[in-house]
Amino acid sequence: MSRLAKIVSGIMAGAVLILIVAILIVNRSDPNEPAQSDIPSLAVEYADFFPIGAAIEPSQTNGLKAGLLKKHVNWLVAENVMKPDSIHPAEETFNWSNADKIVAFAKENGMEIRYHTLVWHSQVGAWFFKDSEGKPMVDETDPVRQKANKKLLLERLDTHVRTIVDRYKNDIKSWDVVNEVIEPADPDGMRASEWYKIAGIDYIATAFQAAREAGGPDIKLYINDYGTDDPRKRDLLYDLVKKLLDQGVPIDGVGHQTHIDVYGPTVESIIESMRKFAELGLDNIVTELDMSIYSWNDRSDYGTVIPEEILAQQAKRYGELFQAFRDHREILSGVVFWGIADDHTWLNGFPVKRTNAPLLFDKQYQAKPAFWSVVDPSVKTD
Template identity: 40%
Template sequence: MKNIYKKFNLLLICAIVFAGCKSNSEEKKEVAATSAEEQEQELGLKDYYSDYFPVGVAVAPNSFEGKSKELILQHYNSITPENVMKMGEIHPEQDRYNWEAADKMADFARENDMKMRGHALVWHQQTGDWIFEAEDGGQVSKEELLKRMKNHIDTVVSRYKGTIYAWDVVNEAISDDPEEFLRKSEWFEILGEEFIIKAFEYAHEADPEAKLFYNDYNAIIPEKRDRIYKLLKMLVDRDVPIDGVGIQGHWSIFDPSEEDLRKAMDMYSSLGLDVQITELDVSIYPWEKEQRERRPDESDEFTAELQQKQVDKYKMFFEVFRDYKEVMTGLTFWNISDAYSWLDYYPVEGRKNYPLLFDEDYEPKAAYYEVVEFDETED
């Protein structure tokens, strides 16, 4: 009888030990799974695209706090000032510069080992009236405007030399009128096409190491694409120090098509230029620049149908981007999340838009997962 009890006790002990071992093994697996899940959650866009191109975001002075800051640090390794380096903001008067906000962004980039793009040195908007006005109130002379442009570029570019790796030197110089070539801005009226050439030359002199870009919107639309290509080819043929083209990427769930996007990428890169998507967002409305009021049948609800269309468009865009990783040297989203987008105010004031990969609560949207969950063997 004692032997029976001994055997029973031995079996019981073995069962307990085995159960404990099994429990420890399962616990280790659960911990490992949890750790892997946490690690996956900590990855950001910059990590998924580390073998492709830097992923950036446009920022404002209030971006470096709370959830916005957390999102920036997790997902991006490049920043672009949305407004504070435009001439009217950073150089509001001829003898006065406003450095505070731009310096704050440059400090943030350095402290967090991030790339920084400069936006934008020469543009027909947000310039400050002083740049085109002579002392007598008339239009400034060609010689004086070139002098003022050079002073502005020298001062701004030199200040951020070594921090800003790329500049949008000239922004949106191509006309929206298909019958015209260059926009009839005051820059063009006074200087002709020379304002573009000189802007690049001055920027290169101020920082020979910086990458210099021409930046424009609607750069995928065939008729404007062809005129942008014409300008870029002219600059390349004249040995103007230009390194790349910035495709703004203010697109929508309706366009551009994959065919047009690939064609534009092929044309621009054929000139030996880098290509960057500099201002990416995907609107849920058609691009109609002149529209100022909401249509009677237009709702700003982000429906399931609109979400799916946005998912499909983002998926296509990033498939193309990955295919062009040899020529694409950067991608920047224009704003951080749907909590704020410039498209909430333009072109229709107060019409809510949802153009980004993160929602109003700074959480990833369905489009985000489509962008990061890709099979690298297919690219």
């Protein structure tokens, strides 16, 4: 072969290689494509019942997790970045970037957003509860100064709520205004937080009123709590909400966190709580759904291989739960999972560090038996 022929042959071989690489690049999977693209969409399957949501972090707006979210949910809530200490860490400082990222992702993908949470006893800046001299308000014993501290705290709260609601009122219609204010073991059944010790229930009323005034009549305002299936806690929350409603406080609904496990509580107790609040003319939302594979007082660990019978038990229970949700959709306006897949869940570290699997997708983003029992009621999980 002549030197020229060798050169031409080499050029042609190189061109073929380039063409092959180009074809592979064009035809490769979208990095944001969900791991299983050929399965039903949760959001689509429940379009005739209620929206399906998930809690996310800003880092999950790219990659495979983003693909999973875009396929299966039409409602988002920030897991942490809209909580008080993240968005308002100091009196004169608001951090909007992470919250804005989740809002932008939702809007780009045609999803609605819930706000969680304007007021909480946890993940809140200590500055809220310092007096004008920088001393802890809860330590004050002088009645005159206590009154001044309460006024200062409620003014700070009013500014906090109005500033956030004003920024997002056109993008977010569903708001957790106050979170976890009931604690049966504390005096009067109210959580003995710094909010309550300094301002009584006036802080709850102030937060709702400020949110309504800043956001207008079209946003929906919720009081959110866990364990609402427990009759004692449910009734304490009911009495509080009724009292506030009688005072003209603008509460639109109750958020039921619904952190449950494969053993309890009963599905009926969850629905009964919703019925009770519906009697007040209030909406109900399941705001933080997950299902631990361990009972509440169990500290054991299955390790990396979860028994098939436990996953089947979880599937059966998820199926029963969503059947009840569908049957009572007239008193339930949405269901939000506290995550989307088992690789990212607070239950991997609470109450002890271990393997948990509380969601519908596993750590590899594959649909679990629980997914199929939710999307297809005819699936048998016995």
